[in-house]
Amino acid sequence: MSEQTKFVLDESRIPKCWYNLMADLPTPPPPVLHPGTLEPVGPDDLAPLFPMSLIAQEVTTEREVEIPDPVREVYKLWRPSPLYRARRLERELDTPARIYYKYEGVSPAGSHKPNTAVAQAFYNKEAGVRRIATETGAGQWGSSLSFAGSVFGLEVEVFMVRVSYNQKPYRRALMETYGARCVPSPSEYTNSGRAILAQRADHPGSLGIAISEAVEIAAQHEDTKYALGSVLNHVLLHQTVAGLESIEQMAMAGDDPDILIGCTGGGSNFAGLVFPYLGLQLRGGRSRRVIAVEPAACPSLTRGQYAYDFGDTGHLTPLTKMHTLGSTFTPPGFHAGGLRYHGMAPLVSHAKELGLLEARAYHQRACFEAGVIFARAEGIVPAPEANHAVRAAIDEALHAKASGTSPVILFNLCGHGHFDMQAYIDFHSGKLTDQDYDEGELALALSGLPSVKA
Amino acid sequence: MSEQTKFVLDESRIPKCWYNLMADLPTPPPPVLHPGTLEPVGPDDLAPLFPMSLIAQEVTTEREVEIPDPVREVYKLWRPSPLYRARRLERELDTPARIYYKYEGVSPAGSHKPNTAVAQAFYNKEAGVRRIATETGAGQWGSSLSFAGSVFGLEVEVFMVRVSYNQKPYRRALMETYGARCVPSPSEYTNSGRAILAQRADHPGSLGIAISEAVEIAAQHEDTKYALGSVLNHVLLHQTVAGLESIEQMAMAGDDPDILIGCTGGGSNFAGLVFPYLGLQLRGGRSRRVIAVEPAACPSLTRGQYAYDFGDTGHLTPLTKMHTLGSTFTPPGFHAGGLRYHGMAPLVSHAKELGLLEARAYHQRACFEAGVIFARAEGIVPAPEANHAVRAAIDEALHAKASGTSPVILFNLCGHGHFDMQAYIDFHSGKLTDQDYDEGELALALSGLPSVKA
DSSP: OOSOOEEOOOGGGSOSEEEOGGGTOSSOOOOOBOTTTOSBOOHHHHTTTSOHHHHHHHHOOOSEEEOOHHHHHHHTTTOSOOEEEOHHHHHHHTOSSEEEEEEOTTSTTSBSTHHHHHHHHHHHHHTTOOEEEEEESSSHHHHHHHHHHHHHTOEEEEEEEHHHHHHOHHHHHHHHHTTOEEEEESOSSSHHHHHHHHHOTTOOOOHHHHHHHHHHHHHHOTTEEEOOSSSSHHHHHHHHHHHHHHHHHHHHHTOOOSEEEEEOSSSHHHHHHHHHHHHHHHTTOOOOEEEEEEETTSOHHHHSEEEEEESSTTOOSOEEEEEESOTTOOOOOOSOGGGOOSBOOHHHHHHHHTTSOEEEEEOHHHHHHHHHHHHHHHSOOBOHHHHHHHHHHHHHHHHHHHHTOOOEEEEEEOBBOGGGHHHHHHHHTTOOOOOOOOHHHHHHHHHTOOOOOO | OOSOOEEOOOGGGSOSEEEOGGGTOSSOOOOOBOTTTOSBOOHHHHTTTSOHHHHHHHHOOOSEEEOOHHHHHHHTTTOSOOEEEOHHHHHHHTOSSEEEEEEOTTSTTSBSTHHHHHHHHHHHHHTTOOEEEEEESSSHHHHHHHHHHHHHTOEEEEEEEHHHHHHOHHHHHHHHHTTOEEEEESOSSSHHHHHHHHHOTTOOOOHHHHHHHHHHHHHHOTTEEEOOSSSSHHHHHHHHHHHHHHHHHHHHHTOOOSEEEEEOSSSHHHHHHHHHHHHHHHTTOOOOEEEEEEETTSOHHHHSEEEEEESSSSOOSOEEEEEESOTTOOOOOOSOGGGOOSBOOHHHHHHHHTTSOEEEEEOHHHHHHHHHHHHHHHSOOBOHHHHHHHHHHHHHHHHHHHHTOOOEEEEEEOBBOGGGHHHHHHHHTTOOOOOOOOHHHHHHHHHTOOOOOO
């Protein structure tokens, strides 16, 4: 029993503040632009969609943003999350590397998403909002916001990408158990949805379309606001609880990570883990390798353009500068539904431009192979998204073995795969194949980027 | 942040010994009998099925049984499990009762079952066993043993009740992810299975049949043993880690439970929580109310007979004295698959005869109503089995409110419902109905009890 496996913190050690990378960046990220005027947006432009407290968090340059007590109270249901030393995986790989993972799957919805869902629900409730509209792809964000809404007594309306709505009835059931309303998108409830359905009645939907529908509902109703589960600055801010806790837990373990790894769709679980470490570095601390891992089928960081683009397909959102595949880009069907977004968080994109991180892309079979190795060693079956981070951690550990080095690796295991077992069924039966995006589709989507001189 | 919600222990506080109720009982439970001779079985009779170390645990009267270090090492992947004060649920119910729950859903398989699966896999590996055969109904036990087998390098073969095999592909996928082989029962692989299929080719299977198949495989192969997920003394023994941890955690909370609650199928999660407290009582401590909660559709403790009976349908097992509905009893279809067993653990049955516990039965709709209330307040969606305990805890809390008392209630939340969302879908859509067992079926099954004068 001498070897410690799990580093747990008492709930009194839940961070009291979120960490804001904006405070430590050498240059600020480019401004968010109004799609009509191409001028920087002001708070009033965003007021129909978000409460003022969240708009303030979107632009603040304060290093520490206090976590309200009612949010910390709800965090107590699962936070601080455990940090593990993956001793069994290390032995299985016979690697001299020391592998750690921060496990965010202990939340009620099974992923990191409640870290921001709870905060967003709190600020909306405080602002007198009655209802929140949102979109969801794989369902992790939708179920997290549904949970948060049930806790604070807010109605939650979720537009779920139709193909996922049909394929993932268990995620839907989870949202309904928390009392939310979940409708397939495109729907008949919005102009955006009706326009798409008029063109193609059996449209499978996309995250970009579902965002348009939720934004439209929020913009049209005084008592309704919109919530996004990734990409935006305030979302990444809320996720930093994970990284902040991990700094304390790594100290308990007597180790300091040399390599930080997270999977990236919109970028929030990745940022939540790595931004607090980047902050240490930018304030004069040691540098670490920081690796963002994305799907080869939707590779915004490795194949996208760093440009101003819309966040949604219906072009209702402001323009942000980010690594993007183009707002009309439709990735092929693959199982990590949470990573199927055309753009990358502006802050993550900016950090990449500043040389603070590297990115790589994997095909899905290699990721599931890694996930099964991990499950058999550590017990936890990772979500398909998280398998990307697992793959990179295993590859780094194998590289260490080959090169005779012994780095300390820390990755974010952002969720469990209990609601994604169909993907494992496909993998075990050999039906899971590697998907590539269509080069013509990408070129077309990129050619449609809005022209902005900024 | 003054009100503590979650009581966590460092992994160094995983108990060093399991607690054995046998040591403190005023009278021993009746002996286990050989089905042919009706004489008490000896270790040699059980040797084809279990390694000697587990047979020794089955009969030991030592109060403390040391937990081997390799088992504690694996326990570290999720233990100690958290104990929660259900503050949000208390506020929702507006009750003066203080409600606590021990949450066993944090294990890799999502329930309490790995507490014994890991121990059984360890002792089998130590004894040179190559393969373990077992049965599973809802899949919680099968996936737990699959996980444990992957950790210790044992092959695992799971006979899964056919109707569950077809209805729960995600549970199957979980077993396969851990590297186990899962076959629908009745199968063509055993005499017991072939005999049933000859009578009815589309037989939906039952736990009793699946046990017969697994026992047969183990009895016929030198390198294969059998493992059971509940009922037996050594299984209940392994589960006491939960109750032992909870005693320490309740002390941290500064409270002492007046009412202990667990759901009962075979009895193991219930025993795991309450036996350590019963031990304190039997050694001169205070008495507490202890409530076993079972499904009205399979009510062994409240409607069964306390008699010698077989553990399986094929009558391959020894005879144990227990509360039983008869080994041929087939309960109606209801969603708490883990509670669909005709018998009750002999030790739990004996404790009931000694007046150490009370039992009650609930229909399933009332249980799911309780589960949804719980999920909306506490975030965790309970397994259908666990909803029985939640229902009883809520009823006791409401009774406290009505009677102006403020008891301390502790229940075992033995697993999460992520793999059981179809049950919640049925509940939300109004399709979930209350099931009653057939009185004629029960009378017939009881009339078939073996005649034993003991």
